Amino acid sequence: MAIIVTGSSGLLGSALVRALRADGTRVVRLVRRAPQGADESFWNPGKGLIDPAALQGAQAVVHLAGAGINDRRWNDDFKREVVRSRVEGTRTLVKALTELPVKPRALLSASAIGFYGDTGDREVDETAPPGAGFLAQDVVVPWEAETVPAEEAGIRVALLRTGLVLSGEGGMLPKLLPIFKLGLGAPLGSGGQYWSWISIDDWVGAVLHILNNQEISGPVNLTAPEPATNAEFTKALGEAVHRPTMPLAVPGFALRTAIGGFAEEGVLTGQRVMPRRLLESGYTFRHTRLSEALAAVL
Structure with missing residues (x-):
């Protein structure tokens, strides 16, 4: 039996695929280009195209596909693309899964x-209601909401509410490192x-933990148990690269001018999120302290 993965070429997907294959798990990647091997299958989520044969017999599906929210400056067109890529992709996948004669045991669907x-x-924690704003x-x-039909069809659904993922291979950290190595972090x-x-x-470890724990469903916060303020994060990253940081903060108006709407919801505001479901289900974090995590990924 295979694990189906969408978004497998991204930072999270590629790390997860490596871990699954290292454990001897067969992985089938849904890709939006011509397949290049037996372990790939074409899909076009925007057009609702997916090969049911690729899904048949799957043990579980990990759905990570979606446009990166900070890939471009926010404007109306890009914001529509951010929504469309997530909603349409999830809808296409869930519709195909619910129509299978033998359904997978679990769907782990990316969230934030x-x-x-x-x-x-x-x-x-996971019991909190949704907040306000575009995101x-x-x-x-x-x-x-697009995962609800899968749950109604008897598939165990876990919503992977992911925080800021620390990796030296992608995401936000490599974008910050050149600034901090010059001593200009603030x-x-x-x-x-x-x-x-x-x-x-820990993100990969948590996903594997959820895959293997049949009791976990619903929203799961994928965050470490000790969130940090931006000022604490700045200090820790400066120390990790052995460089001083600037005493004065970058003002909010400058960030709004430089990067637009993402500054307001993605940088200047934040969430103090606790991983209650992971901890209660027995997951043991490799990195609970920010300094330890930065040292490990750098």
Whole structure:
């Protein structure tokens, strides 16, 4: 039996595929280009195209596909693409899964802690309601809603509400490193906004834990148990690269001018998120302290 993975060429997907294959698991990757081997199958989520034969007999599906929210400057067209890529992709996949005569046991579908909106310094876990704003109301809420038919069809559904993933191979960290290595790292805005992070090793470990634990369903926060403020993150990253950081923060108006709407919801606000479901289910984090995680991934 195979594990089906979408979004397998991205940072998270490629790390997960490596881990699954290292354990001897057969992986089938759904790709949006011509397949290059027996372990790949074409799909076009925007057009609702998917080969049911590729899904038949799958043990589980891990759905990670979707446009990166900070790939481009936010404008109306790109915001529509962010929503469309998630909603249409999930809808196409879930429809195909529910029509299979033998359905997979589990669907692990990507989500984000943006669901909670700006939480300030208030701790939230998976029981918290959705927050306000584009990411919460226009992206994550409708994205997660597309998995409901799979749950109604008897498939165990886990929603992977992922925080800031720390990796030296991609994501936000490699974009910050050149600045910090020059000694120009600085807090952003107030510096008090919480960045709920997780190391790439723990993200993969948590997904494998969820795959293998039949009792876990619904939203699961993929974040370390000790979120850090942006100011704390800045200090820790400076120490990790052995460089000083700037005493003055980058003002919010400058960030809004430089990167647009993403600054407001993705940088200047934050979520203080706790991984209650992971901890209660017995997952043991490899990295609970930010300094340890940065040392490991760098």
